[in-house]
Amino acid sequence: MTGMPTVYGLRSSGNCYKLQLLLDMLGRPYRWVDTDSTRGATRTAEFLALNPNGKVPLLVLDDGRRLAESNAILCYLAEGTPYLPTTSWDRARTLQWMFFEQYSHEPCIAVARFICRWLPEDHERRAELPRLRERGAHALDVMEEHLSREPFFSGGGFGVADIALFAYTHCAADGGFDLSRWPLVGTWLERVRARPGFSPMSV
Structure with a gap:
């Protein structure tokens, strides 16, 4: 990748944070365009011309090429680096x-x-929380089992899969998950935070 890419993203979104984290770890300069999807910024005609799916993050290269979907962007940015x-x-x-x-x-x-975090206390979607927490706990169980055998998730070492999983795991408490239940996940989170170039999520 040559030139300075532009990232359209919402800083408090885990999917957008993935890109920030990888780019900071790589030490690559980039432009960040704050795009608040919670306030309709991804539904404007201008943004939809860039990404008809109306979602962030979006990567725009200096030659005008565009790439959406956070994990696809991670793989592109990590190509030719130790992270892939x-x-x-x-x-x-x-x-x-x-x-x-x-x-x-x-x-x-x-x-x-x-x-x-973003819906009022009386919102009807709060009825989804028990099922979401049950399924989320199972996902954390799967991660805990893997971490009993290997320290990271990216083919035996640290890389883009760890960045992808870190993005929402590290703030899972916001959704009602008590991470003390998964001690190996907690230790892995600290290993990620100790990586060179680590930068925290803006919340």
């Missing part, structure tokens, strides 16, 4: 955890966080 394995097996294992994050982890833990 080069062997087919370790790369597949990394992608396995990134798919897990999007299909089994984020839809429960991130959604519970959204409901608890």
Whole structure:
């Protein structure tokens, strides 16, 4: 990747934070355009011209190419760096955890966080919380079991799958998850925070 990319994102969104975290760890300069999806910023004609799906994050390269979907962007940005394995097996294992994050982890833990943080106490969606917490706890159980055997999720080492999973795991308490129940997950979170270039989420 050449030039300085532009990231359209919401700082308090875990999916957007993934990009911030990787770019900061890589030490790569980038422009950040605050795009508050909770206030309709992704539904304007201007933004929809960039991403018809109306979601952040969105990566725009200096030559005008655009890429959406947080984990696809992570893989692109990490190409040719130690954060993305080069062997087919370790790369597949990394992608396995990134798919897990999007299909089994984020839809429960991130959604519970959204409901608890941004919706009023009497909102009807609060009825979803028990089921979200049950499913989110199962996802954390799966992570805990893996961490009993390996220290990271990216093909045996630290990389993009860890960044993807860290984004919403580290703030799971916002959605009502008591992370003390998963001590190995807690230790892994501290290992990620100790990585060179780590930057916290803006909340």
